[in-house]
Amino acid sequence: MPSTCSTQRSSIYAPRLCRLLEVSDLTPQEKLFRLQLEDGSVLNHQPGQFVQVSIPGLTEAPISVASSPSRNGYFELGVRKAGSLTGAMHLLQPGATIGIRGPFGRPFQIDALRKRHLILLAGGCGLAPLRSLIQYCQDYPEQFGTIDILYGARSPQDLLFKDDLLQWRLSACFSCTYTVDNDPADSCYDGETGLITRLLPKLQIAPADTCAVVVGPPPMYRPVIEALHDKGLPSDRIMLSLERNMRCGIGKCGHCTIEHLYCCSDGPIFWLNEVEHLRGAL
Amino acid sequence: MKHMQRAELDSLLTHVAQSYRLLVPQRLEDGTRLLRPWGEGELVLSGEPVQRKPTEYFLPQLDPLLKIDTAGGVQLATVPETPLCLFGLNRADLQCLGFVDRFCAFPPQDDAYAVKRQNGLLIGLTGYCGPDGQLLPLTDGRCDIELIALADGWLAQAFTDIGSALLAEFNDIDPETLGTIRSLSEKRIAEERATLEQAARIVQQELVPDDFWREIGDRCILCSGCNLVCPTCTCFCVQDRTDQGGTERSRVWDSCQFDGFMREASGHNPLGSEALRTRRRIHHKLAADVERWGEISCFLCGRCDKTCPTGIGIQAVAAEIVKRFSTN
Ligand SMILES: Cc1cc2nc3c(=O)[nH]c(=O)nc-3n(C[C@H](O)[C@H](O)[C@H](O)COP(=O)(O)OP(=O)(O)OC[C@H]3O[C@@H](n4cnc5c(N)ncnc54)[C@H](O)[C@@H]3O)c2cc1C
Ligand code: SF4
Ligand code: SF4
Ligand code: FES
Numbered sequence: 001m002p003s004t005c006s007t008q009r010s011s012i013y014a015p016r017l018c019r020l021l022e023v024s025d026l027t028p029q030e031k032l033f034r035l036q037l038e039d040g041s042v043l044n045h046q047p048g049q050f051v052q053v054s055i056p057g058l059t060e061a062p063i064s065v066a067s068s069p070s071r072n073g074y075f076e077l078g079v080r081k082a083g084s085l086t087g088a089m090h091l092l093q094p095g096a097t098i099g100i101r102g103p104f105g106r107p108f109q110i111d112a113l114r115k116r117h118l119i120l121l122a123g124g125c126g127l128a129p130l131r132s133l134i135q136y137c138q139d140y141p142e143q144f145g146t147i148d149i150l151y152g153a154r155s156p157q158d159l160l161f162k163d164d165l166l167q168w169r170l171s172a173c174f175s176c177t178y179t180v181d182n183d184p185a186d187s188c189y190d191g192e193t194g195l196i197t198r199l200l201p202k203l204q205i206a207p208a209d210t211c212a213v214v215v216g217p218p219p220m221y222r223p224v225i226e227a228l229h230d231k232g233l234p235s236d237r238i239m240l241s242l243e244r245n246m247r248c249g250i251g252k253c254g255h256c257t258i259e260h261l262y263c264c265s266d267g268p269i270f271w272l273n274e275v276e277h278l279r280g281a282l
Numbered sequence: 283m284k285h286m287q288r289a290e291l292d293s294l295l296t297h298v299a300q301s302y303r304l305l306v307p308q309r310l311e312d313g314t315r316l317l318r319p320w321g322e323g324e325l326v327l328s329g330e331p332v333q334r335k336p337t338e339y340f341l342p343q344l345d346p347l348l349k350i351d352t353a354g355g356v357q358l359a360t361v362p363e364t365p366l367c368l369f370g371l372n373r374a375d376l377q378c379l380g381f382v383d384r385f386c387a388f389p390p391q392d393d394a395y396a397v398k399r400q401n402g403l404l405i406g407l408t409g410y411c412g413p414d415g416q417l418l419p420l421t422d423g424r425c426d427i428e429l430i431a432l433a434d435g436w437l438a439q440a441f442t443d444i445g446s447a448l449l450a451e452f453n454d455i456d457p458e459t460l461g462t463i464r465s466l467s468e469k470r471i472a473e474e475r476a477t478l479e480q481a482a483r484i485v486q487q488e489l490v491p492d493d494f495w496r497e498i499g500d501r502c503i504l505c506s507g508c509n510l511v512c513p514t515c516t517c518f519c520v521q522d523r524t525d526q527g528g529t530e531r532s533r534v535w536d537s538c539q540f541d542g543f544m545r546e547a548s549g550h551n552p553l554g555s556e557a558l559r560t561r562r563r564i565h566h567k568l569a570a571d572v573e574r575w576g577e578i579s580c581f582l583c584g585r586c587d588k589t590c591p592t593g594i595g596i597q598a599v600a601a602e603i604v605k606r607f608s609t610n
Binding site: 056258 | 347350356358388391397518521524528529531533536538544545546550552553558565566574
């Protein structure tokens with residue numbers, strides 16, 4: 001006689017409740033949300049992983065965790081207002097609840113980064129996932145070599161995490177440089193001007209001892225990779241985070257495939273040599 | 283190996299129906315065969331493959347996943363407690379189901395699929411029971427029981443413990459009775475698959491130029507039929523429906539032939555042209571899934587070629603690929 005199915009099963013599709021502790025503006029389009037799981041448990045993520053944010057009525061959207069697991073008691077999401085769900089998130093006030101599933105995805109391969117000189121490079125919104133790694137490096141400086149943070153945004157107003165950037169610039173852990181594409185009208189701006197690729201030739205790199213981590217919008221990857229290759233850095237020491245349309249986050253819905261790979265579960269973090277030969281990956 | 287006559291077959295099904303929701307092939311007015319509840323109509327033991335894909339019982343077009351109440355509490359969708367038995371599936375449909383079983387079981391297990399599929403029973407029907415009594419190739423064992431139609435009844439073999447237990451009471455027969463069916467069946471399969479496998483090798487070697495995908499893509503009217511009828515197509519999107527009581531979250535079948543399938547909020551679209559989406563439809567089955575799962579994920583069930591209004595189902599495209607780009 002076949003056994004009956006339990007309705008008390010747990011489900012990979014069931015969101016868990018989180019409470020919003022703080023909301024702060026990063027730019028006019030981006031906000032930072034500080035959250036805690038309602039049941040008091042720890043998210044248990046690793047830098048580079050993402051969660052599926054769930055808002056009833058608006059389904060779900062994948063958002064990277066922007067804080068390091070070494071920052072206890074909360075996790076943060078940096079969210080750009082891009083459509084319905086992210087738009088609704090921007091209206092939330094502290095005390096509100098949202099659902100999350102996850103953490104999902106393959107994280108940054110921190111073991112491979114240990115003891116190396118790191119180039120952590122982000123464009124635009126890409127600083128949100130990279131920030132979790134930067135914070136991790138900041139909390140465990142003894143594990144890593146020297147660290148260059150390079151960040152590019154469209155304009156001074158578009159720079160994310162301005163307080164962090166300032167702090168990283170002053171920190172002994174990092175050398176932090178940022179640049180904006182367009183000549184700023186804002187006289188307070190004290191960073192560089194020009195595309196992010198302009199920052200790379202100036203770097204001192206010992207290729208055998210260096211790893212680069214690159215997170216940014218799709219058009220950024222090719223020029224940045226070319227510049228890193230020019231510096232002698234091979235593809236198996238360049239890590240990327242790739243973005244795709246994601247509905248499930250766990251390798252089932254099929255929206256995120258890159259040939260035979262599922263970006264949500266085989267990635268979103270890949271070594272460049274794992275994907276550079278795959279059609280449409282970059 | 284067992285042997286049974288019609289009365290014994292009926293007795294097997296009656297027995298199965300005590301513990302399972304048993305669906306069996308029945309004929310509609312227009313001649314098509316469908317799986318319908320046992321006892322509600324006449325059992326039709328030969329003919330065209332059943333029209334609808336058998337995977338839809340476990341991954342239906344609209345698949346309620348859960349309800350979220352206004353306080354954020356989650357209630358998972360319930361499923362009938364009695365498991366399903368599908369009777370009368372052919373080799374290709376059973377292979378498709380086996381493929382999807384494996385896909386859904388890959389960690390993390392798709393519990394919404396598993397809860398409907400678990401404890402289910404699959405009974406294949408092969409042998410001389412195709413249209414006009416043609417030979418349907420034997421299964422590759424991806425079922426609990428296989429019935430093989432002969433001129434004078436059915437041979438029955440079990441592939442699982444549950445299958446063996448269900449067949450225990452029937453008369454044993456010398457497996458030699460199968461005679462030439464196995465070799466005839468293997469020959470049929472090899473013939474049917476030759477073109478597909480050759481096309482797969484060509485696609486895997488990237489020997490198909492983009493112009494070809496564009497040409498096929500230009501012929502596609504984006505009806506999504508090929509995906510929706512395919513038993514190994516499992517892509518879905520998620521939808522919410524909200525009323526006073528809360529929100530019901532479901533998954534719904536999706537099609538990689540739609541422009542929005544991969545488009546991201548930023549506008550970036552890795553499948554931003556008809557040509558790329560057509561390539562994806564074919565490449566995914568013939569190359570990507572081979573790389574990932576070790577087998578071509580088309581088992582030639584025939585549905586997409588039958589459904590496509592413009593004649594570019596997978597067998598048609600495979601034949602064209604072989605004709606134009608074969609190097610030997
Ligand atoms: C791994 C990953 C990490 C991300 N991290 C961040 C982050 O830290 N901060 C941030 O602001 N954005 C991030 N994004 C992008 C973010 O997921 C989209 O901006 C968001 O899905 C838009 O949802 P929406 O409902 O507001 O937009 P709408 O345009 O109204 O709806 C788009 C719908 O498409 C689906 N979708 C799934 N993935 C994407 C995608 N990548 N782009 C667009 N639509 C998608 C969602 O179901 C979403 O509901 C990330 C994307 C991925 C894949
Ligand atoms: S014949 Fe078409 S519908 Fe059937 S398994 Fe192959 S691709 Fe899918
Ligand atoms: S069935 Fe044919 S016309 Fe319809 S989407 Fe598929 S390939 Fe295009
Ligand atoms: S997001 Fe669903 S398969 Fe990757």
